[in-house]
Amino acid sequence: MTAVPTVSRATLPVWATELARQWNSGAHSLFLLHGNIHDLFPVAAAPTPDYAALGPYLSQRLFPHRAQLLHYDLGAGLTFATPAMQTRFFEWLKIYDEVEGTTFHRDGPPRVFVQLLPVLRRFFLRMTEEKDEARGLTLIVHFAEKLVPASEENQTSQDERVALVTLLSWAASPELHHGDVGVILATETLSELHADLLQNPHVARVRIDLPTLEERTAFIASGWLDRLTDTATLAAQSDLSTDELARRTSGLPLLRIEQLLATALRNNQRINPAYVSTGKRRLIEDYCGELVRFKDPKAGRSLDDIATHAAAKARLRELAWLIREGKTAVIERGVLVPGRIGVGKSYLIDCFASECGLPVLELGQFRSKWVGETERQQARILLTIRALGPVIVVVDEADAVFGNRSADGDSGVSSRVFAAFAAHLGDSSLRGRELWIAMTSRPDLMAIDLKRQGRFGLCVPLFPAQNADEVVELFTVVARSQNLPLGEPLVAYVREKLGSRPLTGSDVEAVLVRARERAVLAGRDDQLALDDLQNAVDAFIDPLDENLLQLQEMAAVLACSDRRFLPERYRESDRAGLRLSYDHARRLLRTD
Numbered sequence: 001m002t003a004v005p006t007v008s009r010a011t012l013p014v015w016a017t018e019l020a021r022q023w024n025s026g027a028h029s030l031f032l033l034h035g036n037i038h039d040l041f042p043v044a045a046a047p048t049p050d051y052a053a054l055g056p057y058l059s060q061r062l063f064p065h066r067a068q069l070l071h072y073d074l075g076a077g078l079t080f081a082t083p084a085m086q087t088r089f090f091e092w093l094k095i096y097d098e099v100e101g102t103t104f105h106r107d108g109p110p111r112v113f114v115q116l117l118p119v120l121r122r123f124f125l126r127m128t129e130e131k132d133e134a135r136g137l138t139l140i141v142h143f144a145e146k147l148v149p150a151s152e153e154n155q156t157s158q159d160e161r162v163a164l165v166t167l168l169s170w171a172a173s174p175e176l177h178h179g180d181v182g183v184i185l186a187t188e189t190l191s192e193l194h195a196d197l198l199q200n201p202h203v204a205r206v207r208i209d210l211p212t213l214e215e216r217t218a219f220i221a222s223g224w225l226d227r228l229t230d231t232a233t234l235a236a237q238s239d240l241s242t243d244e245l246a247r248r249t250s251g252l253p254l255l256r257i258e259q260l261l262a263t264a265l266r267n268n269q270r271i272n273p274a275y276v277s278t279g280k281r282r283l284i285e286d287y288c289g290e291l292v293r294f295k296d297p298k299a300g301r302s303l304d305d306i307a308t309h310a311a312a313k314a315r316l317r318e319l320a321w322l323i324r325e326g327k328t329a330v331i332e333r334g335v336l337v338p339g340r341i342g343v344g345k346s347y348l349i350d351c352f353a354s355e356c357g358l359p360v361l362e363l364g365q366f367r368s369k370w371v372g373e374t375e376r377q378q379a380r381i382l383l384t385i386r387a388l389g390p391v392i393v394v395v396d397e398a399d400a401v402f403g404n405r406s407a408d409g410d411s412g413v414s415s416r417v418f419a420a421f422a423a424h425l426g427d428s429s430l431r432g433r434e435l436w437i438a439m440t441s442r443p444d445l446m447a448i449d450l451k452r453q454g455r456f457g458l459c460v461p462l463f464p465a466q467n468a469d470e471v472v473e474l475f476t477v478v479a480r481s482q483n484l485p486l487g488e489p490l491v492a493y494v495r496e497k498l499g500s501r502p503l504t505g506s507d508v509e510a511v512l513v514r515a516r517e518r519a520v521l522a523g524r525d526d527q528l529a530l531d532d533l534q535n536a537v538d539a540f541i542d543p544l545d546e547n548l549l550q551l552q553e554m555a556a557v558l559a560c561s562d563r564r565f566l567p568e569r570y571r572e573s574d575r576a577g578l579r580l581s582y583d584h585a586r587r588l589l590r591t592d
Helices: 014-025 054-062 083-100 113-128 158-172 174-178 195-199 213-221 224-228 242-248 254-266 273-287 310-324 345-356 373-388 398-402 413-425 468-481 488-498 505-521 530-539 546-559 575-589
Strands: 030-035 041-045 050-052 068-073 077-080 137-142 181-187 203-208 292-295 334-338 360-363 391-395 434-440
Touching: 014 030, 014 054, 014 203, 030 158, 041 054, 041 213, 050 054, 054 068, 054 137, 068 083, 068 113, 077 083, 083 113, 113 137, 113 158, 113 174, 113 181, 158 181, 158 195, 174 181, 195 203, 213 242, 213 254, 224 254, 242 273, 254 273, 273 292, 273 373, 310 345, 334 345, 334 546, 345 391, 345 434, 360 373, 373 391, 373 413, 373 434, 391 398, 398 413, 398 434, 468 488, 468 505, 488 530, 505 530, 546 575
Parallel strands: 030 181, 030 203, 068 137, 137 181, 334 434, 360 391, 391 434
Antiparallel strands: 041 050, 068 077, 292 360
16 A cells, blocks of 8 residues: 655744744734745645745645635635535625625626625625634735725825725724634735825734745755656756755745746756856846846956045955855945046945955846836845845945935935835844945935945945146056056156146046057057057047036045045044035035
8 A cells, every 4th residue: 555645844933933924823804925926835844844825825835724715816706725625615705696686606606895895894794704614715916916006195086085994994893803804915015005005003013024044945855846857856956956956046936936947857958057157137127127237247347447546445345254154244235436527436336245255236227217117126136135135236326326214205215216216224133145336426415314324334435536646547557448658758658748747547448548548549459658648638628517527526535434535635624624524615606
């Protein structure tokens, strides 16, 4: 006689444990389930592993013994976890029809949510009266944001108002509390739901994060993926161990990991580091709407490739050492890098990231003109970053990306985006897992909340060359990066002619490119003559407004968090005087 394998229930994820805890407390009847809702979740463990989407997972793992487990969404209407539950509901529905004069037991319950609500309310009350063991009801509403969307009061439809008021009354109903009846609203992004739901004290929230390292390891090791093909196994086709695969797939939901590995298995493709890295980045960029971009730390690049900025390089080198050594308790949460246009902020951070050896995620402008899209994209990005660590997150034009508390003219989108960033950056549990670097030429436009200690408390400003030695260093380093030798006559000319000018790396690069162009046209590809450099310097005009550059420099000085990062002429300056210089430059530009 063949033994029947025993099905072992899988360990509950953190979010499921929290949902069970709040459910069992009896304090709530309405729950908001949000975050990574479109993933796979473990129902059964080895030797017969099983993973399911959220709806079946809730039915099979969290609520397997409910008398009634109902699902609702706009597309399918009301559905049931088992045929027996549906039969029992329709038996009751026949009695309801006799009382109300309706024909729902023959035609089916209403598919429109507001028309279904009175039926559900009566059924809920009936279930609270059950005295036998077959009691307890759970309603799971999928895509809840389509039923009670975030909107201004004067833009809310009558159906949306009815749905909102009904859900809030259920949340506060003592009959449902004591009758073991609960409603779960599933949505990817909380900000897409009506504010009254989010602020109601009777409504509980549970966030589903992306899978942890342990959860990814268990998924890959379970044998679940071997069921996807009859021709290959993961162990035979992968060059990576289970632990390595789990580590390299950080930031991906289990569903995306399944898709990534199944594609290789079904196409007889080796699963190696290059395949996983490329596929992971593509999937994350797709998931985040291509509004994030991975940047590889470049081999051989270091802060030694940076000219000038000695104090800034020293501080960043200390930070890189702390990261490499895993001293997470003392690593800054965020670094603000202000400086005038062209001063080399991006290149400095690229070199810093290479010294750290961490992946770099560059965050772009994610705001959208479509209602709800901005908050959805932001939620996905923050969810991914939270799961990716350790990672460096680089934000260019940070004053525009982060926004501020102002909500003028955008229905509160800016204030909600700002609040979400502020909350995430203020989460001290992520210290050492995420290092945020914000670059901007206008730190004065960033909200003060973000610049406080614990968020972007470390401010390392960058400045143009301050003296002849720094100008010569700039020319030497930039020329070396272009494989262009500078002879002693050229260096002497630079020191004498340009030593007093506040040049930036972009200025020097422009001059050298134009000088080299003259040499190439003269048939001297790798030989830069003094005359070439002289002509390039004489012809060079910086088109940027001097008042604008002065404003950007003064803003960087005022944002600085350590005197050692400032040029000598600013170190002992009175801040009131610096503020006057900043205000004067701003008035000249007639800008805020």
